[in-house]
Amino acid sequence: MSSARDRILASVRAALGRSGAPPQAQQGALAAYIAAHSSGPCPGADWDLLARFQSRALLLSSTLDDAETMAGVPAAVARYLAAQGLLPQAVVSPELARLDWQGAGIHAEARRAQAHDLVGITGSYCAIAETGTLVMVSGASAPPSNSLLPETHIAIVHAARIVRCMEDAFALLRAEQPRWPRSVNFVSGPSRTADIEQTIVLGAHGPYRVHVIVARAGSLAAEADSSQCHARARQRS
Amino acid sequence: MHATSMHFKSRAAEKLADGDLRAALDGLKRRFVPARAAAIAELDDFEAVREAAAEIRDRALEHLDFFLEAFERNCTARGAVVHWAETWADVNAIVVAIARDNGVRKAVKSKSMVSEECALNAALEAAGIAVVETDLGEYILQLGHEPPSHIIAPVIHKTRDQVSDLFAAKHASPRKTDIGELTREARERLRPHFLSADMGITGANFIVAETGSTLIVTNEGNGRMATTLPRVHVAITGIEKVVPTLEDVATLLRLLPRSATGQSISNYVSLTTGIRDAAELDGPEQFHVVLLDGGRSRILASEVRAILRCIRCGACMNHCPVYQSVGGHAYGWVYPGPMGSVLTPSYLGLENALDLPHAATLCNQCGVVCPVKIPLPGLLRKLREQQYERGLRPWHERMALAGWARLAAHPRLYALATSLAAKLLCWLGGHERRIARLPFGRGWSGGRDMPAPAGKTFRALYGKQD
Ligand code: SF4
Numbered sequence: 001m002s003s004a005r006d007r008i009l010a011s012v013r014a015a016l017g018r019s020g021a022p023p024q025a026q027q028g029a030l031a032a033y034i035a036a037h038s039s040g041p042c043p044g045a046d047w048d049l050l051a052r053f054q055s056r057a058l059l060l061s062s063t064l065d066d067a068e069t070m071a072g073v074p075a076a077v078a079r080y081l082a083a084q085g086l087l088p089q090a091v092v093s094p095e096l097a098r099l100d101w102q103g104a105g106i107h108a109e110a111r112r113a114q115a116h117d118l119v120g121i122t123g124s125y126c127a128i129a130e131t132g133t134l135v136m137v138s139g140a141s142a143p144p145s146n147s148l149l150p151e152t153h154i155a156i157v158h159a160a161r162i163v164r165c166m167e168d169a170f171a172l173l174r175a176e177q178p179r180w181p182r183s184v185n186f187v188s189g190p191s192r193t194a195d196i197e198q199t200i201v202l203g204a205h206g207p208y209r210v211h212v213i214v215a216r217a218g219s220l221a222a223e224a225d226s227s228q229c230h231a232r233a234r235q236r237s
Numbered sequence: 238m239h240a241t242s243m244h245f246k247s248r249a250a251e252k253l254a255d256g257d258l259r260a261a262l263d264g265l266k267r268r269f270v271p272a273r274a275a276a277i278a279e280l281d282d283f284e285a286v287r288e289a290a291a292e293i294r295d296r297a298l299e300h301l302d303f304f305l306e307a308f309e310r311n312c313t314a315r316g317a318v319v320h321w322a323e324t325w326a327d328v329n330a331i332v333v334a335i336a337r338d339n340g341v342r343k344a345v346k347s348k349s350m351v352s353e354e355c356a357l358n359a360a361l362e363a364a365g366i367a368v369v370e371t372d373l374g375e376y377i378l379q380l381g382h383e384p385p386s387h388i389i390a391p392v393i394h395k396t397r398d399q400v401s402d403l404f405a406a407k408h409a410s411p412r413k414t415d416i417g418e419l420t421r422e423a424r425e426r427l428r429p430h431f432l433s434a435d436m437g438i439t440g441a442n443f444i445v446a447e448t449g450s451t452l453i454v455t456n457e458g459n460g461r462m463a464t465t466l467p468r469v470h471v472a473i474t475g476i477e478k479v480v481p482t483l484e485d486v487a488t489l490l491r492l493l494p495r496s497a498t499g500q501s502i503s504n505y506v507s508l509t510t511g512i513r514d515a516a517e518l519d520g521p522e523q524f525h526v527v528l529l530d531g532g533r534s535r536i537l538a539s540e541v542r543a544i545l546r547c548i549r550c551g552a553c554m555n556h557c558p559v560y561q562s563v564g565g566h567a568y569g570w571v572y573p574g575p576m577g578s579v580l581t582p583s584y585l586g587l588e589n590a591l592d593l594p595h596a597a598t599l600c601n602q603c604g605v606v607c608p609v610k611i612p613l614p615g616l617l618r619k620l621r622e623q624q625y626e627r628g629l630r631p632w633h634e635r636m637a638l639a640g641w642a643r644l645a646a647h648p649r650l651y652a653l654a655t656s657l658a659a660k661l662l663c664w665l666g667g668h669e670r671r672i673a674r675l676p677f678g679r680g681w682s683g684g685r686d687m688p689a690p691a692g693k694t695f696r697a698l699y700g701k702q703d
Contacts (some may be wrong), residue, residue, distance in 0.1 A: 005321040008476065008530045012302045015538035022303055030303050033296075034447045034481050040289035040488035043281050056501075112518035115432050131502040140516035144465045148458060166487040180448050182315075182513055182520055183464070186506035191458035193420055194498065195374035195390065197397050198264040201420040204373060205427065206458025206505070 037174075039167045042130075049129040049162045050214070056132025057212055060189030061202060066214040073156055074104035076213045077121060081106070084209070086152060090119035094141035096156065112143040113150055120150035120207075126161040126169055127212075131188055134212070135169050138183040147187060153207040155187075159216045238356050238384055242569035242581050245592035252563040253684055261396050262564050269390075269555040272499025273606070279501065286491050291610040293485045294546035297477075298537065304446040304479045305528070311449025315511025317524040328352075328529050329360035332438070332471055335525055336366050339469050341435040345427075347453065347460040348372040349440030350388055350549065351473050351529055353571045354584075357438070368438070369430045371459040373423050380407045386565030388572065389497050389551040394564045427459075437463030437521070441474035442549070443489065444526070447482045450510040451526060454493060454503040464509050470521040472509075476528050477537075477545040483508075489548060492608035496550035532584040540623075541616045544579045546609040553603035553613055559596055568593065575603035575613040582620055588629055594620035655694045663692035 002010075013019060021027065044052065054064055067076045073096075081088050088106045092099075097110035113120050125137035134155050138144050147153050163169050166186070173184070191206030202208055241248070252258055277283050297304055309319045322328040328351070336344065344361060346352065346368055358379075361368045370379040374391035378384065381403050385391030392400070400419055405412035408426065413419050439460055441451040451472045453460045464470050480486055486508075494500040513520030536545055554560040554574025565573030570590070572580045578593040587594075594617045597603075603613040624630050625638070644651050665672050666689020675682040 003321070004323050004327065008321050008323060008528075008534060009302050009305070011530070011534040012305070012476070012537060015534050015542075016299065016301065018302075021306075022300060026300075027303060030300055030481075034307070037482055037484050039484045040293070040491075041282060041285045059501075060504075115428070133502060138517060138520060140514070140518070143518040144461065145519045148461050148465060166490065167484050170483045170487065180315075180450070180510050182510055182517065184508040184510075185461060186502070186508075188502045188504050188506075191456065191504055193373045193457045194268075195372070195377070195392055196395075196400055196416045196419060197261070198268040198390065198393075199397075199416045201417050203424070204420060204457035204459070205371065205424060205431070205462055 037171070042165045042167055044130055044164050047129055047164060049164060050159050052129040053127055053132055053157075053162045054214070056129070057189070058132070060132050060210075061192075062132065062189045062210040062212050064212050064214070066216060068215075069217045070099065070156075070215050073213055073215060074099050074101050074106060077101075077154055078104040078106055080154065080211050080213075081119065084152070086119060090121050090154070091117040091146060091150065092121040093123060093143065093146045095123045095139075096121060113146040113148070115149060117150045119152045119154065120146040120148075121154045122147045122156070124155050124157050124161075125184075126163050126172055127157045128164070128166060128169055128186070129162050130165040133166075134187040134210075136183075136185040136187055137173070137177075137181045138185075139181060144183050144185060147185070148206050151203070151207055152209045152211070153187075153190075154211045154213065157212055157214050159214050238353050238571050240570040240581070240585055240589065242585065242590035242593055245567055245569060245590075245596055248567040248569065249559075249563040249596070250684075252567045257396055257399070258394055258564050259562075261394050262561055264390075264393060265555050265561050269498065269551075273496055273552060273555070274499075276495035276499040276501055280491065280495070286488060287608055287610060289488050290492050290548075290608055291546060293480060293488060294548070294609050297479055297481060297485075298542065298545050301476065301479065301537065304481055305476060307446040307481075308444050308449055308479050311447065312444075312511070312526055313449070315449055317449070317511050317526055320525060320527045322527055322529045322531070325355035325529070325531055328355045328473055328527055328531075329357055331525075331527050332357060332473065333360060333364045333366070335469065335471060335523075336361065336364070336436060339435065339523065341366055341469060343367040343369065343430065343434045344436040344438050345369050345371050345430050345434040345459075345463050345467065346375070347437070347439040347455060347463045348375050348391070349438065349473060350385075350571055351440055351475055351531075352438065353385065354531060355473075355529075357473070369427065369434070371427050371431065371457075371463065372455075373420060373457060376423055376427065377403065380404075384566070384571070386573065387551060387554065388549050394566065431459075431462040431466050434463075434467045436469040436471060437465075437467040438471050438473065439463050441472045441478055441526075442493065443480045443486055444474060444478050444528075445481075445483060445486060445508075446479055448510055450508050452486060452506065452508045454490070454506050456498075456500075456504040458505055461505050461507050464507055464521070465519055468521055469523045469525070470509070471525045471527065473527040473529065475533055476530055477533050493548050493550050496552040496606065496608040536583050539583065540619045541579055541583055543611050544576065544583065544616055546611055547576055547580075548609055549576075550608055552606040552608065553611075556602040556606050558598060558600065558602070568596070575617070576611070579613065579616045579620065587620065587624055587627065591624065591629060594624065652694070652696060656697060659690050659694050660692055662687075662690050665689065
């Protein structure tokens with residue numbers, strides 16, 4: 001008895017006028033198509049990436065701030081929390097464990113976010129100028145829960161890692177990641193719904209607020225590398 | 238889902254008389270249509286992106302077996318399990334089995350139209366597995382035991398007042414009227430379910446051959462919850478959803494949210510590949526992808542293959558004058574509007590949805606807005622022809638068409654008959670220039686007036702020119 005898989009593939013092939021897989025030459029051409037990763041029409045050859053990212057992020061109802069270097073990030077976070085009337089208390093992704101949160105008066109716990117956490121602070125793998133989008137890549141030191149469960153999500157973006165479009169983010173991932181990450185989330189502003197009378201409400205299931213702090217100098221990757229062992233040591237598990 | 242597509246005419250008439258529904262559907266013209274236009278205008282060259290998108294979908298369909306096998310290979314290499322389902326019942330059996338094998342007691346669901354095709358919720362409940370819809374719209378529908386009426390705005394047919402009443406009754410809480418408060422109430426009800434569910438069920442907007450990933454696009458974040466928190470993730474989708482590369486996905490994503498809601502990008506685009514690594518702190522331990530044929534390979538072999546390019550944006554229904562007037566429930570099955578009028582007869586059989594290929598004015602608004610250039614009016618016309626050829630149309634319609642064909646074959650007689658008809662209709666129009674009741678077309682003039690013709694045929698006017 002043939003399997004459902006075989007029967008489905010057989011009827012697909014019959015519909016395409018074939019009885020088996022495409023001929024070898026064609027398979028080669030299709031594999032080559034995949035390998036070429038050619039892009040469709042992409043906008044923005046002349047964009048100032050940082051300016052474009054910032055203006056689009058604002059359109060998505062994210063809020064913005066910046067810091068000269070990574071060392072200035074905790075102070076920027078403290079400023080934001082105070083302005084929002086939020087307690088200086090947050091769960092931070094392990095990739096950011098090494099920053100001096102305490103020095104900025106923030107009680108930060110480096111771990112995966114839990115249901116009760118109100119503020120989540122994360123890095124971002126890169127960001128996309130075209131749409132003002134954060135690219136969140138899962139990994140041992142970057143759990144996706146941290147940008148999802150808390151009501152307030154604060155994300156750190158490195159100015160040098162703002163790419164033009166989604167295609168460029170994919171290319172960067174292919175170049176840098178030995179193995180394709182389990183989850184890649186493109187996050188564009190606070191969660192929202194317009195299901196009732198097409199009226200937009202922020203904070204459907206995910207965060208009500210997304211605050212983006214652009215670090216103008218330094219690289220998150222470098223920070224993360226040196227903080228890996230600290231992060232592991234501090235994880236609850 | 239139980240189909241009532243045979244009753245389009247009577248249900249459409251019922252819906253036309255529903256004032257609340259007409260008010261609710263007003264949102265289409267007020268919000269979706271202008272928002273899409275603005276978002277499309279933002280692209281440097283919409284037509285070029287659209288052309289590229291149609292090519293991507295065609296390429297995937299022309300080599301569907303190749304890309305599906307590539308997807309399966311890459312997906313399983315990352316520890317996921319790929320299941321193949323020939324029918325809706327097979328999907329349900331597979332998902333129930335996965336749930337049973339893993340001792341799942343509760344599943345949270347993110348919006349999936351394929352699961353509506355299968356009536357998956359009923360199957361899970363029958364097997365004793367609780368299932369909670371978490372998209373706000375779908376949650377409202379689950380509370381009210383209703384099917385969706387739109388593929389991306391499932392409760393477009395409901396007014397805020399109706400939602401207020403429903404929540405007050407089902408949540409046993411004080412009645413709220415503010416949309417923000419209603420949304421918060423749903424959030425607070427649903428959060429505990431996300432945290433305690435054993436299984437997350439999602440659809441997939443695309444599956445990617447190159448990486449073996451599934452991709453979902455959401456605004457609320459419920460899709461992210463369902464793919465992050467429960468220990469088992471099941472994605473169910475149609476075999477036609479495969480796309481060769483991530484670059485192809487990027488092109489399609491320039492059009493999908495723009496065409497759907499007028500957003501340049503949806504809040505969350507979630508690309509999921511395989512199961513969690515040992516070192517990861519969250520993510521599912523098991524990932525199952527269920528690929529459904531359910532009539533798709535039959536459509537691939539048919540004259541309406543182009544409908545398989547569909548990326549489920551909803552633009553065709555948002556812009557359809559018929560959908561705008563009667564809403565989605567009149568169409569009687571999962572997919573409404575122009576795309577539904579092609580899909581429903583193709584899935585359920587031409588004879589089980591007789592009116593749907595006719596539930597369109599062929600004005601081509603849908604064809605103009607479709608981001609993957611599906612010639613929807615052309616496909617509807619093909620289905621009409623098939624109905625005629627198979628003798629599925631009523632006798633008076635076939636007689637009328639045969640009579641017209643005979644008349645049209647005799648140019649003089651045709652000219653005489655049409656000039657008489659034009660004069661008669663002009664006279665019937667009177668001062669108002671509108672005809673309230675057509676002598677042989679009561680059905681047509683029952684819901685609207687017919688504008689009276691000028692009294693001369695086109696041929697007569699054309700003949701007067703030099
Ligand atoms: S047929 Fe075209 S316009 Fe309609 S839902 Fe599908 S992709 Fe969108």
